[in-house]
Amino acid sequence: MNHPVRTRVAVVGAGPAGLLLARLLHLSGIDCVVLESRDRAYVEQRQRAGILEQGTVDTLRRAGAAARLEQQGMPHDGIELRFGGNRHRIDFPALADGCRVWVYAQTEVVKDLIALQLEDGAPLYFDAPVHAVQGADTDTCVVHYTHEGQTRALSCDYVIGCDGFHGIVRRAVPAQATQVHERTYPYSWLGILADAPPAYEELIYAHSERGFALASMRSPSVSRLYLQVPNGEHPAAWSERRIWDELDLRLGADTTWRLNRGPITAKSVLPMRSWVTEPMRHGRILLAGDAAHIVPPTGAKGLNLATSDVTVLAEALIRLYDSGSAELLDAYSDTCLRRVWRAEHFSYFMTTTLHTAPGQSSFDTRLQLSQLDRIATSPHAASELAANYTGTVPHDSGRNS
Template identity: 65%
Template sequence: MRTTVGIIGGGPAGLLLARLLHRTGIDCVLLEGRDRAYVEHRQRAGMLEQGTVDALDEAGAAERLHAEGLVHQGIELRFDGERHHIDFPTLTGGRTVTIYAQTEIVKDLVALQLAEGPPLLFEAEALAIEKPESTSPVVRFVHEGREQTLTCDWVVGCDGFHGISRDTFPDAVSHSYERDYPYSWLGILADVAPSCEELIYARGQGGFALHSMRSPHVSRLYLQVPNGTEADDWPDDRIWDELSARFAIDADWTLRRGPITAKSVTPMRSYVHEPMRHGRLLLAGDAAHIVPPTGAKGLNLAVSDVRVLGRAFAELHRTGSEELLDAYSRICLARVWQATRFSYDMTKMLHAQPDGDAFESRLQLARLRRIAASRHAAAELAANYTGLPLMP
């Protein structure tokens, strides 16, 4: 097989890139190691920055998003028994965010790709990327029980943190920066209407809690838990009791409870790989960077990478210029590091420290009070949360 752009990984980054290339007239082939059912049902993020919504519009993949997505005008911070609303449109000149589950984005993009092209191969496991420094890199993969090759002009690795793409970079050019956090998130899906109209970020006595949603009928909630926690360690009643305690405020408000349909534990880490390009191999999304979910940046950073790539390949296709492709790593890393900083700051501000550091606890409250009292501080949070500009 031969194509212009070979894409490894059929998550939202790979699928969106394939869609953008197709609409520009650039041929590509997408290889996804898992089957369609797995890809369409793996639970991930659900908060979309304004730029992510715009990118899905550009791809012609936002019809259902606009019909079913929940537009949010802000978030609520809770601490010391108080609630404080951060109004995004007022603070950012009109920008908002939208709640629409990543699973639904993937379903929309898969359906479009299977209906209109370009080729999407499920259960096509990438084994190796050969000759990435050449003008014709090759992807070796297994599909339908036999090993095959895909020769490309360019290869884009959208295969996540554990994929093969990043490991193809030579050690001499690879630099990684990482931070592990001393706590995890216990996340649940519950068949119950959300207890709030917008996301609640709470710093309670027992630690951090987040109230989110997937739809008007499905709630998504998270609890800070110690590393090493198993989901089964937390019976349903214990989860609801702890969530209620952490969201408690000095006002008439009740957390709705309902059947819990899924539980999972997510470790917290920050990771950035530099550079994001080697030869004709480019990385996008989790293959290059991971952020803790506190700032809701993972999916949005992946889409941001892909928007830059889509424009870069369009420029190459239209003019023959590789100028934007040459700048790809620099442009994306500038935004990645800002999102990494924001996610780190949000994480450190809202989570209880396992060592019970009283000094750090008072600093956290001081940061939260500053945001609640200062329009300038609140505007900085709102600007980062709704998404910084695509290019520096």
């Protein structure tokens, strides 16, 4: 295998952000190389997000990566809120200018993009961990990595960090050159995959005195469900029967409706945090996706923020190489951070409104129920939630109230 020693753009990380960026650059004739530390099987099996905004779907279509999405993705026109014995549906098309969301697992997006990349895209190397990134403040960056037992060096104009919070690229930026903002939440999610047909057509977000619950799905035959649990909880503490019984209680099962039960095929605990580093650029290093920001999953924003980042970045790099103008590239961080902070606020709002904090007072609970009731009774509040959830709210606009 011949390894290039020079490319315009080095993309570190073969998650959805890195793969989509590489695809967009390839379609515009900009050469790049993608380096991924893990093997292909691991990358294609990582369980992550499953909700795609309208803008994400539109970008995948433009990239020629939506064939299976069109066949297997499940368009959703709303979500249901359950609280205080009430059920209320948020109608996305009616409240958000006809927009909707799609249920299509991140694992499937990654599989689609990998297949395209290997078929006709730029070089993509698995099992290729990056050890160092040098030259961010010079005219040329050098990425040092290992592949097939050999240490190699790749020179490039720009390095794009799509390798997540723990990745090497973020750590190559001097700490004094960034400002970090962070919030850790006092609860986690126990998430399961189950071979059970969903007993609901759209996602259910449930506020309960027993804690939050979310009923989602991955396909017409696979349910994806979540329970709020204490931080530090171990999945082994929850038997299958205990999980299903607790889900029924929190989701308000009754004689007319309850979950379909089936074998649980995956079970894990997910901590909840909000985190942003800014700026998202340092010299010739640019960060995207989880390398730059993390949101709690309550608002379904993680994958969609990553997609938005690389869409903006691809446009900026295309402009640079087509016309020599660095205007969009210089504005990359500011452009993305407007959307990032809107999504951070929405995710915080959904998380703190729907979860029960340890030691929460009855006053705080009543405030949560009042907020949920306002969404159910105020077209303005419902429209605000729908616009944020579908990603159609202006990136620098107002507050979620």
